[in-house]
Amino acid sequence: DIQMTQSPSSLSASVGDRVTITCRASQGISNFLAWYQQKPGRVPNLLIYTASTLQSGVPSRFSGSGSGTDFTLTISSLQPEDVATYYCQRYNTAPLTFGGGTKVEI
Amino acid sequence: QVQLQQWGAGLLKPSETLSLSCAVYGGSISGYYWSWIRQPPGKGLEWIGEINHVGGANYNPSLKSRVTISGDTSNNQFSLKLRSVTAADTAVYYCSRGLSIAAAGPLGFWGQGTLVTVSS
Numbered sequence: 608d609i610q611m612t613q614s615p616s617s618l619s620a621s622v623g624d625r626v627t628i629t630c631r632a633s634q635g636i637s638n639f640l641a642w643y644q645q646k647p648g649r650v651p652n653l654l655i656y657t658a659s660t661l662q663s664g665v666p667s668r669f670s671g672s673g674s675g676t677d678f679t680l681t682i683s684s685l686q687p688e689d690v691a692t693y694y695c696q697r698y699n700t701a702p703l704t705f706g707g708g709t710k711v712e713i
Numbered sequence: 714q715v716q717l718q719q720w721g722a723g724l725l726k727p728s729e730t731l732s733l734s735c736a737v738y739g740g741s742i743s744g745y746y747w748s749w750i751r752q753p754p755g756k757g758l759e760w761i762g763e764i765n766h767v768g769g770a771n772y773n774p775s776l777k778s779r780v781t782i783s784g785d786t787s788n789n790q791f792s793l794k795l796r797s798v799t800a801a802d803t804a805v806y807y808c809s810r811g812l813s814i815a816a817a818g819p820l821g822f823w824g825q826g827t828l829v830t831v832s833s
Contacts (some may be wrong), residue, residue, distance in 0.1 A: 656812060
């Protein structure tokens, strides 16, 4: 199966900072890559799909890029409400697999 | 707007069968892909499997021998059964729907989650 590796596993940044999370696939997945945000005690929420398409209602400070094996999620100006764990997920073929998650703190 | 409402037993003994159901409101299960995902306490997300509108199902190879996902079009719901559970199956279980009709992912709609604990 194709493995998804996220880095870092956690980070701490200040309000207003630019934050970047990376996700690497063990094989090429084209742009079949999604990012989810999971706030503490909450259900995961889809942020970005097809690597760079912002889901409806998601703030524009979130962006995604990449194709093939290397992807990034960027928060252009970190806000207090962005404290969460972020997961990447590939969905080109079954089984769908998630990265291990990146915990973002302020 | 699609809403998923899930339910099922929250406490099981080892070797029992986990059984969860997910009712779909605001859309028919006759289209789209319908998945189950789980999350052990304090850990990451694991995709369990899906059923789809073309009549098929796909499962995570790590669970395939113990899992069945089925659909009930008359009640517009789908279900998960996981046999021979152990403590390692303790997790919050989520039902979910693909964002588009064409594929299982991305997962655009989620149920509220059900904590299932396996303990003797």
